[in-house]
Amino acid sequence: xPMQNARKYMDQALELAKAAAKAGEVPVGAIVVKDGxxxxxxxxxxLTDHDPSAHAEIIAMREAAKAxxxxxxxxxxxxxxxxxxxxxxxxxxxxxxxxxxxxASDPKGGAVEHGxxxxxxxxxxxxxxxxxxxxxxxxxxLLKAFFAARR
Amino acid sequence: xPMQNARKYMDQALELAKAAAKAGEVPVGAIVVKDGxxxxxxxxxxLTDHDPSAHAEIIAMREAAKAxxxxxxxxxxxxxxxxxxxxxxxxxxxxxxxxxxxxASDPKGGAVEHGxxxxxxxxxxxxxxxxxxxxxxxxxxLLKAFFAARR
Numbered sequence: 001x002p003m004q005n006a007r008k009y010m011d012q013a014l015e016l017a018k019a020a021a022k023a024g025e026v027p028v029g030a031i032v033v034k035d036g037x038x039x040x041x042x043x044x045x046x047l048t049d050h051d052p053s054a055h056a057e058i059i060a061m062r063e064a065a066k067a068x069x070x071x072x073x074x075x076x077x078x079x080x081x082x083x084x085x086x087x088x089x090x091x092x093x094x095x096x097x098x099x100x101x102x103x104a105s106d107p108k109g110g111a112v113e114h115g116x117x118x119x120x121x122x123x124x125x126x127x128x129x130x131x132x133x134x135x136x137x138x139x140x141x142l143l144k145a146f147f148a149a150r151r
Numbered sequence: 152x153p154m155q156n157a158r159k160y161m162d163q164a165l166e167l168a169k170a171a172a173k174a175g176e177v178p179v180g181a182i183v184v185k186d187g188x189x190x191x192x193x194x195x196x197x198l199t200d201h202d203p204s205a206h207a208e209i210i211a212m213r214e215a216a217k218a219x220x221x222x223x224x225x226x227x228x229x230x231x232x233x234x235x236x237x238x239x240x241x242x243x244x245x246x247x248x249x250x251x252x253x254x255a256s257d258p259k260g261g262a263v264e265h266g267x268x269x270x271x272x273x274x275x276x277x278x279x280x281x282x283x284x285x286x287x288x289x290x291x292x293l294l295k296a297f298f299a300a301r302r
Contacts, residue, residue, distance in 0.1 A: 050221055052222045052242055052245040053204060053212065061203055070201055071200070072203070086262075086272075087238050087241025087245060091203055094204070094238060107274075108276075123265060
C-alpha cells in the first residue's frame with residue numbers, strides 16, 4: 001500500500017480517537033478496511049459501555065465481521081492509533097487480520113512490540129503483517145493531552 | 152473457596168460448553184460469580200454471532216459488567232472450562248477479575264500456563280489468582296468428542 005493511503009486511513013482512526021477523548025475515554029480509534037472500503041469503525045469506550053472488552057480495535061472488528069457475515073476478516077487491514085494490547089492482538093489473530101497498521105508505541109500496555117510480543121509467540125495461530133509508527137506523533141499527542149488534563 | 156463450591160460453578164460452565172457444542176461451536180463455557188451469585192454466563196459463539204471476540208469468557212464478562220454497571224469486575228470469580236487464550240486473558244486483566252478457575256489446559260491456544268503466559272508478564276497490569284484443572288476431564292472429553300465428530 002502507498003504510504004499516502006496508509007496515512008489517509010490513519011487520519012480516520014485519529015478522528016475516532018478524538019471522539020473517544022471527548023466522551024471521557026482514553027483516546028484510541030480504529031478502523032477496518034477491505035478492498036479500499038471502511039467496513040468497521042471503533043472508538044475506545046469501556047467506561048461508557050460498561051464493557052472491559054470495548055477497545056477501539058474490538059469494536060471495529062466486531063462491526064466489520066458483522067458486515068462480512070463471518071468471524072474472519074481475512075484480507076482486511078486494521079488501522080489503530082495505539083499499539084494493541086494482548087486482548088486486541090489476540091482478537092486480531094482470531095480474526096485473521098491481514099495487515100495491522102498502528103500509530104503510537106505503548107511500552108506499558110502494548111503486546112506487539114512490547115510485553116508478550118504476541119505475534120512472535122510460537123503458539124500464535126495467525127500473524128498479520130505489522131506496520132508501526134504511522135501518525136504516531138498525533139496519536140501520542142492526543143494521549144498525552146488526555147492524561148495531562150486528568151491529573 | 153471450598154472445592155465443592157468451585158466444582159459446582161464449573162458444572163454450570165460445563166453445561167454452557169455443552170450448549171455451545173450443540174450449536175456447532177467449539178465447546179467452551181464460562182460464568183462470572185460475585186458474592187456467590189452468577190452474574191454472567193457465556194457459551195462460545197464466534198461462528199453464530201460473526202464475532203471473532205465472542206469467546207465464552209468475553210461474553211460472560213460483558214454480561215457481568217453490564218449487570219454491575221462498570222467495566223471492572225473487581226472481587227468477581229471467572230469459571231471457564233478451558234484455559235483462556237491471549238485475548239481472554241487480556242480481557243480478564245482489564246476487568247480486574249479476582250480469581251480465575253479453569254478446566255482443561257490448552258497447550259495450543261492457552262495463554263495462562265502456555266504460550267505467552269500472560270499473567271507472568273512484567274507489563275501485565277493485573278494478575279488474578281489462578282486455579283487450573285477443575286473439571287478438566289469433563290471439559291477435555293467435550294472438546295475431544297466435538298473435534299472427533301468433525302473429522
